[in-house]
Amino acid sequence: MSLYRLVLQSLALTLITSLLLVSSQPVLAGVKGAGELTPSGTVMINNAAVTSNVTLLSNSRIATMAGSSAVANLGSAGQVLIGENTDMMLSFEQTWVKIELYNGSVRVQSGPQSVATVTTRTCGRVEVTSGTVMVTDISGKKKDEVKGGESKEFMNKQGFASNSMSSPTDYRVVTNNCQVGAAPVASGISRRTLLILLGAGGGAAAAAGGIAAGGGGSSNTTPPPAGGGTPSSPNNP
Amino acid sequence: VIVRLALSIFLVILSLLGCYTAYGAGVAGMVARYAPQTELLEAAVRLAPGDPKLHYLLGHAYLHDLDNLDIQKAIQSLNRAVELSPNDYLIWLTQAKALERAGDLAGAEESLMRSISLAPHYFEPHWQLANFLVRIGKVDRALPEFRQALAANPEQLTYGLELVWQLSDGDLGLTESIVPLRATARLDYIQFLFSKGRYREGIAQWTGLPVEMRDGASWRGRQFIEQLFIAREYDLAWEIWHELPEIRGQMPVKGKFYNGSFDLPTEKFLAGFEWQFENSDQAKLSIDSLAPASVGRSLRIEYSAEGSPSFEHIRQFLAVEPGREYRLRYSARSEGLTGGSLPFVEITDARGGSLLNSRSEPMLLGSVEWHQYDLVFRTGPETRAVRLSIRRNADCRVEGPCPIFGRVWFTGFLLEVVDKK
Numbered sequence: 001m002s003l004y005r006l007v008l009q010s011l012a013l014t015l016i017t018s019l020l021l022v023s024s025q026p027v028l029a030g031v032k033g034a035g036e037l038t039p040s041g042t043v044m045i046n047n048a049a050v051t052s053n054v055t056l057l058s059n060s061r062i063a064t065m066a067g068s069s070a071v072a073n074l075g076s077a078g079q080v081l082i083g084e085n086t087d088m089m090l091s092f093e094q095t096w097v098k099i100e101l102y103n104g105s106v107r108v109q110s111g112p113q114s115v116a117t118v119t120t121r122t123c124g125r126v127e128v129t130s131g132t133v134m135v136t137d138i139s140g141k142k143k144d145e146v147k148g149g150e151s152k153e154f155m156n157k158q159g160f161a162s163n164s165m166s167s168p169t170d171y172r173v174v175t176n177n178c179q180v181g182a183a184p185v186a187s188g189i190s191r192r193t194l195l196i197l198l199g200a201g202g203g204a205a206a207a208a209g210g211i212a213a214g215g216g217g218s219s220n221t222t223p224p225p226a227g228g229g230t231p232s233s234p235n236n237p
Numbered sequence: 238v239i240v241r242l243a244l245s246i247f248l249v250i251l252s253l254l255g256c257y258t259a260y261g262a263g264v265a266g267m268v269a270r271y272a273p274q275t276e277l278l279e280a281a282v283r284l285a286p287g288d289p290k291l292h293y294l295l296g297h298a299y300l301h302d303l304d305n306l307d308i309q310k311a312i313q314s315l316n317r318a319v320e321l322s323p324n325d326y327l328i329w330l331t332q333a334k335a336l337e338r339a340g341d342l343a344g345a346e347e348s349l350m351r352s353i354s355l356a357p358h359y360f361e362p363h364w365q366l367a368n369f370l371v372r373i374g375k376v377d378r379a380l381p382e383f384r385q386a387l388a389a390n391p392e393q394l395t396y397g398l399e400l401v402w403q404l405s406d407g408d409l410g411l412t413e414s415i416v417p418l419r420a421t422a423r424l425d426y427i428q429f430l431f432s433k434g435r436y437r438e439g440i441a442q443w444t445g446l447p448v449e450m451r452d453g454a455s456w457r458g459r460q461f462i463e464q465l466f467i468a469r470e471y472d473l474a475w476e477i478w479h480e481l482p483e484i485r486g487q488m489p490v491k492g493k494f495y496n497g498s499f500d501l502p503t504e505k506f507l508a509g510f511e512w513q514f515e516n517s518d519q520a521k522l523s524i525d526s527l528a529p530a531s532v533g534r535s536l537r538i539e540y541s542a543e544g545s546p547s548f549e550h551i552r553q554f555l556a557v558e559p560g561r562e563y564r565l566r567y568s569a570r571s572e573g574l575t576g577g578s579l580p581f582v583e584i585t586d587a588r589g590g591s592l593l594n595s596r597s598e599p600m601l602l603g604s605v606e607w608h609q610y611d612l613v614f615r616t617g618p619e620t621r622a623v624r625l626s627i628r629r630n631a632d633c634r635v636e637g638p639c640p641i642f643g644r645v646w647f648t649g650f651l652l653e654v655v656d657k658k
Binding site for chain 1: 301303306334338360361364365368371372392393395396399400403404
């Protein structure tokens with residue numbers, strides 16, 4: 001009996017000691033929503049410029065300048081491609097992504113078990129690559145469905161909310177000036193044409209020009225050049 | 238003949254092989270340089286399968302091209318790139334990213350460590366490891382990595398501080414632990430503290446800097462003073478201002494006028510406790526040698542103002558104590574001063590803007606020789622600084638325009654405590 005009591009007492013003492021030790025340590029918040037952002041060009045997170053891959057916490061305001069973009073990898077929640085001249089608020093957890101798009105364009109790929117919502121405060125366009133997106137105007141009265149391969153304009157000046165209805169869903173939201181009609185999608189030399197050019201030989205330079213003009217919907221995040229990666233001196237600026 | 242023929246055939250084959258290899262490498266190189274798109278890179282890799290750069294770029298594309306995301310293919314490409322070029326730290330870094338996304342955290346960490354071993358003084362490997370450790374919840378281990386990365390390149394300091402600040406719930410000790418020793422980084426840290434409203438801690442950092450470092454960054458000091466003025470933290474602003482190299486030699490005293498007799502050169506629009514001027518065509522300000530016997534120089538205001546203009550000609554902030562009685566002394570004279578509304582001296586609480594003196598107009602109408610004026614006022618319980626201004630209001634108390642003409646001089650500004658503590 002006394003042995004049992006002794007064991008109990010030592011357990012309690014250990015518990016108290018460990019609690020005391022833990023409470024005396026500096027408090028580091030758990031990393032609940034942590035993703036990764038890969039910037040290309042001038043990208044700001046919460047008004048701080050980022051030039052290299054960084055950890056992205058939920059509730060971050062992200063802004064890209066002209067000619068700049070970023071890809072946010074949010075783990076199981078999905079991925080977000082942030083276009084140039086974009087200003088947005090990004091919140092996320094493992095099963096959801098919420099974007100408040102003040103201006104610009106985002107492409108969201110929700111994860112297999114996550115829901116993505118993009119709200120705007122102005123007119124805009126929703127382009128769905130795959131899956132189905134439900135678009136509701138800000139009053140919540142008008143609802144519209146945009147399916148894979150479709151693109152629709154929403155002209156309510158107060159904005160709209162778009163929700164992914166399927167998992168995974170891949171769609172893009174672009175804000176535009178309510179006074180002006182939506183700009184046509186930029187045309188350029190298609191990738192197929194580029195491949196044909198390459199196959200024919202000597203077409204690489206033309207291909208490069210074509211890509212620069214066309215762009216398409218994929219990330220333009222360019223990697224740092226490998227090959228120069230064998231260091232010989234410190235990387236001080 | 239047979240030998241010659243065989244040799245010729247051999248040479249032709251060799252040339253063809255050379256051409257093919259050169260073509261492949263050339264096209265692959267151009268793709269890598271100008272068009273690093275996934276499909277093109279796949280084609281380029283087929284043309285030059287021994288090029289590590291192409292495998293690296295393809296792996297990178299599989300990680301970032303939203304139309305062609307494929308983590309497994311990314312890992313394959315990056316594994317091949319690493320095999321072909323094992324001493325390239327960038328390839329290891331990208332491989333780490335792919336492994337992390339595939340959920341192989343141990344493998345990712347190993348690749349990051351390998352990258353660091355290849356480039357121990359570079360920013361990127363330490364930065365990526367620090368961020369990786371944050372994402373997997375090992376923040377304690379991330380802090381020294383952040384510090385090492387930022388020591389190599391402090392460009393990302395602000396974001397690093399923001400990240401650690403959020404993760405540590407605003408713990409100053411942990412946040413400061415990533416700040417490298419170099420001067421610009423310390424100054425950026427002060428700016429960060431100010432942005433979080435931690436002015437007192439920012440000032441402690443500033444005063445903790447070596448004097449040479451502060452003197453070399455006096456323009457940053459002025460920026461901090463400006464921000465402290467906006468935040469109405471006058472006591473703290475004074476801490477920076479009175480130690481600025483251009484001020485220190487004058488030995489300014491808190492609660493006293495600085496350059497009250499206009500002996501020192503004056504500059505416009507400097508944030509601090511100096512005179513601040515607002516010149517205009519209708520009221521030209523200048524420093525004049527005319528002054529009473531015991532005083533050096535004076536401020537001259539020359540009015541040529543039709544219509545109904547209002548002016549705040551000049552102002553100075555003075556750090557004072559709350560709940561005390563002060564006496565302001567100054568001298569003034571005029572020449573041919575005419576107008577329904579004359580210039581006056583006003584003292585307001587810098588924080589709230591409430592008037593502390595009776596704003597009485599001096600008897601300056603016409604031409605008046607040097608005369609000394611006294612104004613007694615009491616600071617409020619929250620007053621930390623007062624703002625002395627020489628103003629002219631467009632308030633003639635009659636309908637129509639309210640012009641002013643003539644000249645007026647001010648000098649000999651003194652402030653003293655009247656009551657005893």
